[in-house]
Structures are given as C-alpha cells and as structure tokens.
Amino acid sequence: MDEAVQAVGPKTRVGFLQGRRWATLTFAQPAMLTVFAALSTVAGCRARPAAGASLPIHTEIAPQPVRVGEATVTITGIVDGLKEPLAGVRIQVEGDMAHPGMAPVFADAKEIAPGTYQAQLNLNMPGDWVVLEHIRLADGTRIERQLDVRGVKAQ
C-alpha cells in the first residue's frame, strides 16, 4: 500500500477536561459556568469502541496514486476468530474532504468474496480525503474504520 494511505483504527479521545475544577474562573458568570460544566460532563460520556473492533479489518484503495474520479475501496478481514466470513454484514463507505463544508460521498459495499467487500467511491475533488467505513454486524454491533487518503490528484 502507498505510504500516503494509512489505515487508522477507531479513534477515542480522552476528555481531559473531565474532573477539572473551574472555580478559578472567578470572572465567569454563574450561568456560563453551569453551561460549561454541563457540556463538559456530557462530553465525557462519549461512546467507547465497539465490541467488533478486534476484527482483522484491512482496507485498500485503488488505483494508486489515487486520482479524482471513481476509486475502488476493498475491505478484507470481515471474519470471525476461525477466519470464517461473517454473515449479514452491512458496510457503507463514506468519503469526506479534509476541509469542512464539502459534500461527503457515500457508497454501499458489496461482498465480492467471503469476508471481502468492495465499494466504488466517487472522489470528486483533488486534495486530502478521509474514507470512513461504517460496518454493521448481524448482531447490531457497529464498527467504524478510517482511512486517510492524502493528496488525491486531479485527473
């Protein structure tokens, strides 16, 4: 795989504001403190990684180098511990520009071989893209994977 294309696991971030004491902000108005504290608390209750995060999922994108237009996203490793393909899996692939405000693109992945899925994604602009894989297992477990696709070039 090209060095510029790196698969990244599900991201969790530590809410470092949790537990901080804000009493030192004596200038802030009580109402603002209340809102701030409430938001800090709920922001700390973010979802933990899904149970299926241990699947040996691997993603590739072609062609290389990636250019504007149709890109083929191939996802392998949708298998159980015995390397048997999982049944009833739904995978939606989403492409987002790294810059906010751009239209995301979506495609449903189809199983092309046991445990292997493929989607055609229309990367319609040059630049840095992030490809998200929304994987839903038969038992309802959701898995998110992210693939950074840097420097998609114009045709």
Add this chain to the structure above:
Amino acid sequence: MTRMPGAVAQPEDDLEEGELAEAPPFDLLHVPVIGAFLRWRHSRTFLAIPLLAVSIVMILQGLLGPALSPKNLATVLTWVHFRGALVLALLLAGNLFCLACPFMLVRNAMRKFVTPRFTWPRALRNKWIPAALIALILFSYELFSLWSSPSLTAWVIVGYFVAVLAVDGLFKHGAFCKYVCPIGQFNFVAATASPLEVSVRDREVCDTCGTKDCIRGRRAPGSDLVIFQRGCELALFQPAKVGNMDCTFCLDCVHACPHDNVGMLSRLPSAELMSDPQRSGIGFFSRRKDIAALVIVFCFGALMNAFGMVSPVYTVETWLGRVLHIQQEAPILGMLFAIFLVIEPVMLLGGAAAVARAWAGLKSGWLAVAVRYTYSIAPLGFGMWLAHYGYHFFTGLYTIVPVTQNALAELGWPILGDPRWTLVGLPKTVVEPLEFGFLLLGLAGSLLIAWRLAEDDSEEHALRAFSPWAVVCLILFAASVWLMLQPMDMRATMMAG
C-alpha cells in the same frame, strides 16, 4: 444640518440655486425595533452572549468531539460559517462581529474585578503588530492546516480569549481592539467598504456640546473612577471621526451622547478612502505607513490564502523545495509568504508609485505616493476575501445542520434526528457568479478610489497618475480571477506531493 459620513460638510449657503439639499442618510437606529434594540444599553451584551455560548461549544467540540474536521462544530463553524458571515455582514451592513464580540463580553466581566494599571506603550500604538499577527495567522493556517484540525481550531479560540484577558487585564481602554486584535483589524480594513458608519447626525449639535461624552464617557459626579457609561475606548472623537477604521460598532458613543446625536448612518461604501482628511484617533491615512502595511497584508494575504487552497501551490512548493534542496514545509511556505506579502507588493505598488510620480509630475516622494495609493486596493482585497469566504459559506451553508445533529446524537440527545450528511449548500453554478461579482465590485471600487486620488493629486495629469494604479488593480483582479478558476485542492501537507 445633517452630513453624509465620510463627506465634507457643505454649508447650505454654498448650495447653488436650484440645487437640492442632500437628503438625510438612512439611519439604522431609526428603524423600528432594530433601532430601539441597538439603542438599548445592554444590546451589545445581549448579542455577545449567544456568540460566547457558541464559542464555548466550539471549544468543547474541538477538544472533545469528532477528530474529523467536516464533522466537528469547531471547524465547520469557524472555517465555513463564521468567516463567511463575517465578510457578508461587512459587505451588507458593517462591523457587526466586533459589535457582538464574545471576547469583549469576557473581558468586560474580567474588568469588573481587575482594573488595568498600564497604558499601552507609545511605541506600539500603531498597526504593525496586528499586521504581523494577521500574516502569522495566515501562515499558521497553511502550515498547521488549521482547517483540518478541530483541536487546533479550538486552541486558537482559547488562545484568543487568553490574549484578550492578558492584554486588557494589563492595559487600559481598548488596547486589544485597537492595537492587537487581528480579527478586528481585518474588520476595520474591510469595513471601509461597508455601507454603514457610526457617525454624528448633526454636526452643529456637536459644536455646542460642552461635555464630549462620546469620548470621555459619563462618570459619577465627584468621582472619575465610577463610570456610568464608557466613551469611545478606541479614542475616536465622534465629531472628528471619519470612516470605519478603528470603529468596533460598540455603540458606546451612541449610549454616551446626551443629545442622541450619534447614529448608524448609510454612506457610499469606500467613500472614506477617496479623500484623505484628518481622522480622529488615526490622523491622515497618507501618513500612516503602518495602516498601509495592514492594507497590504489584507489584500495580498487574500491572494495568498486563496493560493494555498488550489493545485498550483503544490507544484510551486515542490519546485522550490527541489531547487533549494529543502524538505521542510515551513521555510518553503515562509518564502511564499515573503514573496506574496513583501516582494510582490513592493514591486507592484513601488513600481506604480515611481511611474505615477515621474509621469504625472507628483511632488510627493516615492514612498508617500505609494502609501497614499495603497489604500485604493482595499476594495479589491475585500472582494477577494468575499469571493473566497463566500464560496465556502454558500457551498457549505447547510453543513451546520448534520454536524449539529451529530453533535447532539453523540451527547445522547438525538433530538434533531439522524445526521443528514447529504445536506451541503448552494450549487457551485449559483455561487461562482457571485464570486466573480464580488471581484468585479472590488475592482470597480479600487479603480474609483485610485481615480479620485489621482484627480486630487494632479488635475492636469490625473490620467497619468491614475494609469499605473489602474494597471496594479487589473493585475490583482486578473490574479484573483485566475485563482478562482483553479480547482480547489486542500491538502494538510503541502510538500507531500
């Protein structure tokens, strides 16, 4: 007698027979509901509270929310909606962001407990620092790809609050607004093209005013320390104020004036740049090299900022890196900024000044001519910012909806439903004509200002004085159009190829 803001008052006796007296300008403060609201003493606080709440949400989302920029409120609101709304408000009304500034709300709260003891150093009472800060922010934006990083965006907002509190906690009056704030200086330059100006309604009322509350404020009898109502913290004395430079639209002068003689009046956009009167709190534009430098950073920074988002920038960077054997992005980017913000302006503006001086026989020195006419390119720069930020704003207008839905869903409150990620914005076919319209407006404004200045400088050879500046304006316009026609190509690492 009423007067047009930015225009020189004309006694009625001087009117030719049959000439109609100028109609009084539109005054936003006389508009029902809006005027009453703005005249309300707490209107600024009322406007700033929601913006402060949004700022806090942006900080929290930026630090704790999704790491992906298009899905985070911090990046979407900052780089798509805030910037676009800012320039559109400046185009359609005036400096409304400074009016509702959330940083000032926190600063005012702090000043209830902390009394600043120092005055801003005399050597720093100019625009060199904010001009450098704008350049630094634009540089950081490219180098650290702030648009792609919610956490860095959040830290920029946090840093802004810290800077406001530090500067205005130490220094009296509006030191941060007048001498530091990069957003404020951006707004001041852009607001020269705004249709509204905070100005006196009737000059004669000011002539008879003995208290000058608009600048001094109102204090408790016998105690200078107890302030009932602030006067202008940015040292703008209303009767001598010309234009929008340094005006935050805070409306302190409106509230302070005991004669209800200050309004938000309509005017010809950019008219304040067509002449060079002495301005309260500023002096003459033509003698302010620092403000001219600010205008240069504003205009050429607009080009550089747009250049950083199109494909050719990567070709140039890669070529520079190969020729100079440099692998790091920072020095290459620094060189590009030096070319755009220093070398190019010196060549274009300096060259035009030299030609205009020699050809039209202008008596002023080369630098004085360059400084005087530099202000004429401000509308072009504003046009470029409008085209750029307006593009992101309109094409990403609705993205705030799914991002907000997503933020609430992540908090466990999916009250707005599942995120509708397909909601994006207006189609490019609609937005692109707007972009070119903004650029054309900027070109028209710049040419008109340059022509008026040339007429003032040399009645006989106005065309000769004007032509070099017209060429500069056309070059900048052509560069802007070329940039707008390039495919957008946003990469986090420029040197990656």
